[in-house]
Amino acid sequence: MIEVVDPGPLATVQDHGRPGLAHLGVSGSGAADRRALDRGNSLVGNAAGAAALECTLAGPRLRFLAPAVVALTGVEERGPFEAKAGDQLDIGSYARGVRLYVCVRGGIDVEPVLGSRSADLMSGIGPPPVRAGDVLRIGNQTGAPAEPEPYGIPAEPRLRVSPGPRADWFVAGALGALAASQWRVRPDSNRVGIRLDGPPLRWAREGELESEGVVAGALQVPPSGLPILLGADHPTTGGYPVLAVVAADDLWLAGQLRPGDIVRFAARDFSC
Amino acid sequence: MSSVGVRPCGDRALMLELADNAAAVRVAARLREERPDLVDVVPGHRSVLVTWAGARAPTGLDELAGEAVADTRVPEGREVELAVTYDGPDLDEVAGLTGLSPEEVVARHRAAEYVAGFLGFAPGFAYLFGLDERLVVPRRSEPRTRVPGGTVAIAGPYSGVYPRESPGGWRLVGRTDAVLFDAGRDRPALLVAGDRVRFR
Numbered sequence: 001m002i003e004v005v006d007p008g009p010l011a012t013v014q015d016h017g018r019p020g021l022a023h024l025g026v027s028g029s030g031a032a033d034r035r036a037l038d039r040g041n042s043l044v045g046n047a048a049g050a051a052a053l054e055c056t057l058a059g060p061r062l063r064f065l066a067p068a069v070v071a072l073t074g075v076e077e078r079g080p081f082e083a084k085a086g087d088q089l090d091i092g093s094y095a096r097g098v099r100l101y102v103c104v105r106g107g108i109d110v111e112p113v114l115g116s117r118s119a120d121l122m123s124g125i126g127p128p129p130v131r132a133g134d135v136l137r138i139g140n141q142t143g144a145p146a147e148p149e150p151y152g153i154p155a156e157p158r159l160r161v162s163p164g165p166r167a168d169w170f171v172a173g174a175l176g177a178l179a180a181s182q183w184r185v186r187p188d189s190n191r192v193g194i195r196l197d198g199p200p201l202r203w204a205r206e207g208e209l210e211s212e213g214v215v216a217g218a219l220q221v222p223p224s225g226l227p228i229l230l231g232a233d234h235p236t237t238g239g240y241p242v243l244a245v246v247a248a249d250d251l252w253l254a255g256q257l258r259p260g261d262i263v264r265f266a267a268r269d270f271s272c
Numbered sequence: 273m274s275s276v277g278v279r280p281c282g283d284r285a286l287m288l289e290l291a292d293n294a295a296a297v298r299v300a301a302r303l304r305e306e307r308p309d310l311v312d313v314v315p316g317h318r319s320v321l322v323t324w325a326g327a328r329a330p331t332g333l334d335e336l337a338g339e340a341v342a343d344t345r346v347p348e349g350r351e352v353e354l355a356v357t358y359d360g361p362d363l364d365e366v367a368g369l370t371g372l373s374p375e376e377v378v379a380r381h382r383a384a385e386y387v388a389g390f391l392g393f394a395p396g397f398a399y400l401f402g403l404d405e406r407l408v409v410p411r412r413s414e415p416r417t418r419v420p421g422g423t424v425a426i427a428g429p430y431s432g433v434y435p436r437e438s439p440g441g442w443r444l445v446g447r448t449d450a451v452l453f454d455a456g457r458d459r460p461a462l463l464v465a466g467d468r469v470r471f472r
Contacts, residue, residue, distance in 0.1 A: 213312070
């Protein structure tokens with residue numbers, strides 16, 4: 001058992017989320033930085049997708065009430081190490097990136113909802129954010145761990161993109177402008193979406209798009225022209241045109257973009 | 273000639289474009305039934321988004337979608353009746369916008385037969401097609417920050433029911449006690465795409 005002394009600005013339990021339920025309006029959710037979660041689970045000997053604590057911007061402070069095998073991944077890497085009962089873990093603010101994962105052997109044990117222990121902050125499904133004084137149980141989500149993949153958050157994040165379903169809603173050259181510009185991450189970014197400031201991407205037409213399914217990683221552009229990069233807890237359908245979509249292999253890095261960061265996009269294939 | 277358009281959507285998804293919502297509902301049902309290799313199959317107003325895991329893109333989706341479009345058998349949507357109390361705070365406003373009396377707004381909303389076209393916005397929120405044309409009104413310019421769960425509302429060509437308290441910009445005409453979404457049920461969403469819905 002682990003006592004939460006201080007969760008920091010936001011700490012939630014996250015695993016691989018709820019894929020396959022988008023037609024019911026249920027987001028995929030899950031760890032914003034899947035790669036860090038997977039690495040942490042590998043380090044402590046869990047099967048991929050065991051639940052961990054996802055901390056945001058700073059913290060947490062934890063007290064272990066029983067021995068545990070722990071690894072930290074994401075903004076900082078430590079372990080795996082053995083925590084004894086009474087040990088404290090005290091993490092301050094992060095130098096680079098925005099999310100830290102506290103992975104424990106056995107995983108964090110909360111009641112699964114629709115097959116996942118993830119907190120979906122958009123729809124309120126799953127456990128609420130962790131609060132000071134909460135006691136987290138350790139589960140038995142062990143299994144055959146995968147070989148840990150290398151990990152590192154680059155100083156100058158660059159996300160590969162390919163054209164989205166509504167690239168034709170934009171003025172000619174919009175994809176090129178997306179790739180040529182620097183985009184600053186706005187402070188009102190969260191697990192639902194990362195809001196970006198930069199030169200507006202103009203629509204070539206008027207009117208409203210009929211609602212359609214959207215994916216995590218989609219760059220949705222409202223009439224302001226400022227794109228929103230949809231995150232893990234995004235709504236399942238949207239009515240703003242999607243100009244481009246971030247490559248699946250780069251989505252983890254979007255989960256480490258921090259307010260104020262500059263991010264760039266690299267064009268992958270603009271032929272279609 | 274194909275009635276199915278295909279649009280790119282990154283390296284783990286693609287968008288099928290259909291002629292109308294009925295086709296989207298049919299295609300989504302068929303893909304979900306016959307293609308377990310897909311992760312998500314998400315109907316939209318006139319589209320179906322499909323996603324998959326892994327680097328290898330599935331093949332044959334547009335052919336299967338084309339077959340589903342041509343299959344004119346009536347899909348087996350369930351029939352769902354929702355008991356509504358028509359006391360929404362926007363009834364008078366809708367009456368003003370449409371030139372109808374509030375009683376007529378209620379009568380027309382209740383008389384229509386709806387089909388759940390797709391879900392989105394929130395778990396269990398179904399966009400209901402079939403709204404009386406006289407009741408087509410724009411969304412509020414300022415969305416409300418709190419709309420109670422169970423609120424029956426209209427906006428544009430749709431009607432819908434807010435599953436739980438949330439912000440919302442639709443015009444509120446009534447409320448129901450029906451539970452639109454419950455993660456603990458066998459069928460978490462009361463309404464799924466293709467279901468036929470009546471308000472009573």
